[in-house]
Amino acid sequence: MSPHEAFADSLLAVQPACPPGLITWNGSDPARRFAVYRNNVMVSLIDALADTCPVTQTLVGEEFFRAVAAEYARANPPRSPVMAHYGADFAGFIEEFAPAAGLPYLADVARLEMLRAEAYHAADAEPVSPEAIALLAADPGRLPAARFTLHPSLRIMESRHAVVSLWAAHQGDDVYSALAAVDTALPESALLLRAGLDVEIYRITAATATFIRHLQAGRGLGTAVDLALAADAAFDMTEALGLLIRAGAIGGITHPEGEQT
Amino acid sequence: MIGNASPAPGLPARGGVGLKPEHFRDILASAPDIGFFEIHAENYMVDGGPFHHYLGRIRENHCLSIHGVGLSIGGESPLCEAHLDRLARLLDRYQPESFSEHLAWASHGGAFLNDLLPVPYDAATLARVCAHVDRVQDRLGRRMLLENPATYLEFAASTMAETEFIAEVVKRTGCGLLLDVNNVYVACVNHHRDPYAYIRALPPAAIGQIHLAGFARDTDAAGDPLLIDSHGAPVAQAVWDLYAYAMERLGPTPTLIERDNDIPAFPVLLAEAQRAEAIMNEVDAVRPQEALA
Numbered sequence: 001m002s003p004h005e006a007f008a009d010s011l012l013a014v015q016p017a018c019p020p021g022l023i024t025w026n027g028s029d030p031a032r033r034f035a036v037y038r039n040n041v042m043v044s045l046i047d048a049l050a051d052t053c054p055v056t057q058t059l060v061g062e063e064f065f066r067a068v069a070a071e072y073a074r075a076n077p078p079r080s081p082v083m084a085h086y087g088a089d090f091a092g093f094i095e096e097f098a099p100a101a102g103l104p105y106l107a108d109v110a111r112l113e114m115l116r117a118e119a120y121h122a123a124d125a126e127p128v129s130p131e132a133i134a135l136l137a138a139d140p141g142r143l144p145a146a147r148f149t150l151h152p153s154l155r156i157m158e159s160r161h162a163v164v165s166l167w168a169a170h171q172g173d174d175v176y177s178a179l180a181a182v183d184t185a186l187p188e189s190a191l192l193l194r195a196g197l198d199v200e201i202y203r204i205t206a207a208t209a210t211f212i213r214h215l216q217a218g219r220g221l222g223t224a225v226d227l228a229l230a231a232d233a234a235f236d237m238t239e240a241l242g243l244l245i246r247a248g249a250i251g252g253i254t255h256p257e258g259e260q261t
Numbered sequence: 262m263i264g265n266a267s268p269a270p271g272l273p274a275r276g277g278v279g280l281k282p283e284h285f286r287d288i289l290a291s292a293p294d295i296g297f298f299e300i301h302a303e304n305y306m307v308d309g310g311p312f313h314h315y316l317g318r319i320r321e322n323h324c325l326s327i328h329g330v331g332l333s334i335g336g337e338s339p340l341c342e343a344h345l346d347r348l349a350r351l352l353d354r355y356q357p358e359s360f361s362e363h364l365a366w367a368s369h370g371g372a373f374l375n376d377l378l379p380v381p382y383d384a385a386t387l388a389r390v391c392a393h394v395d396r397v398q399d400r401l402g403r404r405m406l407l408e409n410p411a412t413y414l415e416f417a418a419s420t421m422a423e424t425e426f427i428a429e430v431v432k433r434t435g436c437g438l439l440l441d442v443n444n445v446y447v448a449c450v451n452h453h454r455d456p457y458a459y460i461r462a463l464p465p466a467a468i469g470q471i472h473l474a475g476f477a478r479d480t481d482a483a484g485d486p487l488l489i490d491s492h493g494a495p496v497a498q499a500v501w502d503l504y505a506y507a508m509e510r511l512g513p514t515p516t517l518i519e520r521d522n523d524i525p526a527f528p529v530l531l532a533e534a535q536r537a538e539a540i541m542n543e544v545d546a547v548r549p550q551e552a553l554a
Binding site: 002003004005007008011012021022023024025026027028029030031032033034036037040041044045048077078079080081082083084120121122123124152153194197 | 303304306307308309310311312313314330331332333336337341344347366367368369370371372373374375376378381413414415416417418451452453479481482483485487489
């Protein structure tokens with residue numbers, strides 16, 4: 001085992017450990033000093049997760065959150081120095097974390113917060129001009145073949161729980177009352193988008209989520225509408241498209257020639 | 262070896278402050294008269310969004326230092342080329358007046374530990390660190406500054422003093438030094454050495470920038486003081502004194518106030534940067550010319 005390997009293993013070990021070969025000027029136990037590094041590493045990794053997932057932390061309390069985050073960090077230290085992306089699979093870890101089983105929505109709240117962090121740092125793009133939208137609307141015959149380039153920050157999430165309502169309840173002053181009004185068992189879907197500097201989170205229907213996912217995958221508008229209608233006959237294209245336009249989610253419109261959709 | 266590759270004109274010999282997202286709007290609104298800002302490179306290795314939005318605007322009016330915290334120059338394995346590529350893109354985009362990194366390691370076996378971990382000062386480590394500094398300077402096409410570490414432990418394997426090690430890296434690679442005066446103080450208290458002698462032992466001509474920060478107090482297993490480089494407090498008086506001594510030796514040098522925890526309002530940090538500026542100017546006015554010798 002190389003010196004750094006022993007050092008790294010001891011930093012992440014559950015039980016306080018001290019690698020060999022360390023000395024102190026006064027002959028005191030190096031383990032006490034090594035603990036500073038252990039603490040630095042664990043606190044910085046846990047803080048990174050807490051910064052990304054403030055609502056998840058509030059839902060379970062700081063002590064519980066830090067315990068889950070510590071277990072996650074030990075088993076899944078970052079693989080890159082770019083910490084903005086740390087914790088991509090943290091939600092999956094929470095899902096399997098037995099002590100959190102009593103809060104079945106917790107993992108999805110963490111998932112939503114991770115997507116929010118992704119959207120926050122995603123590439124910039126300008127929305128298409130109102131003229132381009134007007135042009136599209138003026139020629140209904142070309143609508144089904146139209147394809148959209150969506151904003152790089154756009155993320156879609158579908159949950160069996162009321163994740164958007166749970167998240168939104170934590171954005172105001174009276175979290176307790178807002179939370180009491182949330183039926184956590186209601187399935188919700190979310191659209192996340194950073195059009196300017198702030199990430200907006202919209203509650204959308206499952207059919208709208210399906211619709212946007214297919215647009216995002218590069219399918220024509222007609223195909224995306226058909227697939228959304230197949231998921232839910234009540235799907236309202238005007239409303240869904242209106243949301244994308246208002247939110248600034250559409251960055252480009254193309255009309256491939258001879259497109260069959 | 263890169264000789265005289267320090268990019269002109271360089272940072273001004275003034276006070277600067279670490280740029281924090283909490284202060285973005287305040288800085289744009291107040292357009293402070295400040296020497297420079299410094300960012301942690303890794304925080305800006307993202308595709309877009311508010312970080313680049315604000316940094317781009319702040320950069321238009323201010324000098325910039327880019328300070329890496331993730332290269333793991335003291336690491337056992339070769340430097341991560343993908344990370345060097347990210348750094349090269351960031352430097353290309355913002356054209357900073359200075360680029361610096363640490364004498365420390367953070368990555369091992371694919372894991373990034375997000376801390377500045379210590380290295381033994383022996384011949385093998387020296388050869389590795391020099392090879393890594395050479396690679397950084399080759400890849401980025403510029404001279405880098407290497408920062409002295411705050412450490413809590415020493416290695417039985419060390420065969421030379423930290424200052425000897427650092428001076429040798431400077432000699433072999435032509436890199437410059439970022440003298441973190443707080444780190445000098447913290448490490449010298451922790452290892453029972455003389456911080457003034459430490460500063461005297463470094464090659465003065467190589468020092469291109471200074472860092473100042475606050476520390477936290479703890480004790481080791483014997484009850485002796487153990488200072489923690491917390492970046493979470495104002496600069497301590499003992500560190501200001503040591504800084505004034507460094508300025509006597511070096512003359513006015515770009516000096517950064519670092520604050521990464523318990524971050525106060527921007528004017529509080531600006532006032533510390535102004536205090537550094539006042540010290541470097543005051544000392545410079547009475548400094549005998551031979552102090553440089």
